[in-house]
Amino acid sequence: MLDPEDLSALGLVLQGRAEQGEGMPPEPVRLLLVDDEPRLLLSLDLLLEGVGDERVRTTSGTEACRLLAASRFAVVLLDLGLPDMSGHAVMDFINEQKLDTLVIVVSGNVEIDSAIGALKRGAFAYLRKPYHRDELLSTVGNALAQQRLAAENRRIAWELACSEKLYRYLVDSSPDVIYTLNQAGEFTFINERGCQLLGCRSDSLIGKHYSTIIDEGDMERARYVFNERRVGERASRDVELRLKCSDNDHGVRAFEHALISFNSTAIYAQVPEAKQKHYFGTYGVARDVTERKRAEDRISHQIYHDPLTDLPNRTLLRDRIGLAIIQARRNRKQLAVLLIDLDRFKVVNDSLGHAKGDELLQETAIRLQACLNKGDTLARLSSDEFVILLPDVDSREEIARLGEQVVQSIASPYLLDGFGANIYLSASVGISLFPENGETVDELIRHADNAMYHVKMSGKNGKAFYDDSMEDA
Numbered sequence: 001m002l003d004p005e006d007l008s009a010l011g012l013v014l015q016g017r018a019e020q021g022e023g024m025p026p027e028p029v030r031l032l033l034v035d036d037e038p039r040l041l042l043s044l045d046l047l048l049e050g051v052g053d054e055r056v057r058t059t060s061g062t063e064a065c066r067l068l069a070a071s072r073f074a075v076v077l078l079d080l081g082l083p084d085m086s087g088h089a090v091m092d093f094i095n096e097q098k099l100d101t102l103v104i105v106v107s108g109n110v111e112i113d114s115a116i117g118a119l120k121r122g123a124f125a126y127l128r129k130p131y132h133r134d135e136l137l138s139t140v141g142n143a144l145a146q147q148r149l150a151a152e153n154r155r156i157a158w159e160l161a162c163s164e165k166l167y168r169y170l171v172d173s174s175p176d177v178i179y180t181l182n183q184a185g186e187f188t189f190i191n192e193r194g195c196q197l198l199g200c201r202s203d204s205l206i207g208k209h210y211s212t213i214i215d216e217g218d219m220e221r222a223r224y225v226f227n228e229r230r231v232g233e234r235a236s237r238d239v240e241l242r243l244k245c246s247d248n249d250h251g252v253r254a255f256e257h258a259l260i261s262f263n264s265t266a267i268y269a270q271v272p273e274a275k276q277k278h279y280f281g282t283y284g285v286a287r288d289v290t291e292r293k294r295a296e297d298r299i300s301h302q303i304y305h306d307p308l309t310d311l312p313n314r315t316l317l318r319d320r321i322g323l324a325i326i327q328a329r330r331n332r333k334q335l336a337v338l339l340i341d342l343d344r345f346k347v348v349n350d351s352l353g354h355a356k357g358d359e360l361l362q363e364t365a366i367r368l369q370a371c372l373n374k375g376d377t378l379a380r381l382s383s384d385e386f387v388i389l390l391p392d393v394d395s396r397e398e399i400a401r402l403g404e405q406v407v408q409s410i411a412s413p414y415l416l417d418g419f420g421a422n423i424y425l426s427a428s429v430g431i432s433l434f435p436e437n438g439e440t441v442d443e444l445i446r447h448a449d450n451a452m453y454h455v456k457m458s459g460k461n462g463k464a465f466y467d468d469s470m471e472d473a
Helices: 004-018 038-047 061-070 087-096 112-120 133-172 192-198 216-227 290-304 314-331 345-352 354-370 396-411 441-457 468-472
Strands: 030-034 054-058 075-078 102-107 125-128 177-181 187-190 240-244 252-257 265-270 277-288 334-342 377-380 385-393 427-434 462-465
Touching (some): 030 038, 038 133, 054 061, 061 075, 061 087, 075 087, 075 133, 087 102, 087 112, 102 112, 125 133, 177 192, 216 240, 314 441, 334 396, 354 377, 354 385, 396 427, 396 462, 441 462
Parallel strands (some): 030 075
Antiparallel strands (some): 177 277, 265 277, 334 427, 377 385
């Protein structure tokens, strides 16, 4: 994240761009003229009339250093022979203070060592007295042009640095994961949001293959997402992947690649020597949809399950019976539907209250579930009616044994919390078979219901297979 100074700099960049059309006042161009002879200093000032915005004169090296420390001068025209300190010492002061100014030495000293000493200290040019006016103006003009170019370069570099910080701030502040991969599928960039969701630091992920964060069950789809070099309209894909992370209880989060134009898009660069483009990686955006998936799963579960017992409800039961019929027809197998009704449950429910009645139903669901094998389905059809689906049965004897087990399981006494006495229930179980008693969901449920009512009319607490005589009755 950016600190307050970085944010302030970004604000200046945006403000500068907004005011670019209006124009901001340029910094004044100031020249410092240093010579120990006042007459020559005045002559130099007159020769430079009209050059720059301001010219300041001084005959002292000490005063020159004070002026340089107090204000910025684009160019200094410096005589080496000063009364209090040498021009070389003034240049040493400029270098020590790292002042942004160019020095043009204007001296009558003809010794080569003086010129070499000035150039070693970074002098822009060395003019010997007497000098020609055109030579002076040309040298000063070149120095000012170089200063303008350097200032423009600094401004551009500063704006680029601030722009980079701005876009990095926007990328890191994005609610989505933004990433880039190289040709080998290794991370070259991931934003701060991605690191937060994955529970890792960016430097620990850079250079790692994308497979290190993909759940093993989604690896094949991940290869399709990250390896195919998609461009254009084929770049957008609504693909959900589970990613490993360390900031939640299960260690896995589901991510959805957002449907935007550059999602999981191959990155190409035009090679000047070749006509085709060179592939060197992919970049994309992923959105965390873990909470959405959990909410969808909860809603889906509530739609297809009974809220009291958490068993499949009528809708899910019909779907499962329909699928079981298709499978049984294909494999030429039998299936069975057992409809279970609790005898006199309304009397118990009214006498004990609905809260205790709900406890009885929950306990009944647990007992019935214990009678089943893996692959069988137990559903709650209505208030006190349950249905068992046996999708693959071999004989009527097997079904009869299960029906008897169900009757005995419910006949065992119930002991509820806060209720001292045992409670006894019984059940009537009706059984229908596919394809013997029907070939549709409705037929099987209706015939099992008829068989159940036959048991009730015969004294309750038992089981019965459906036959056509029950339909006549």
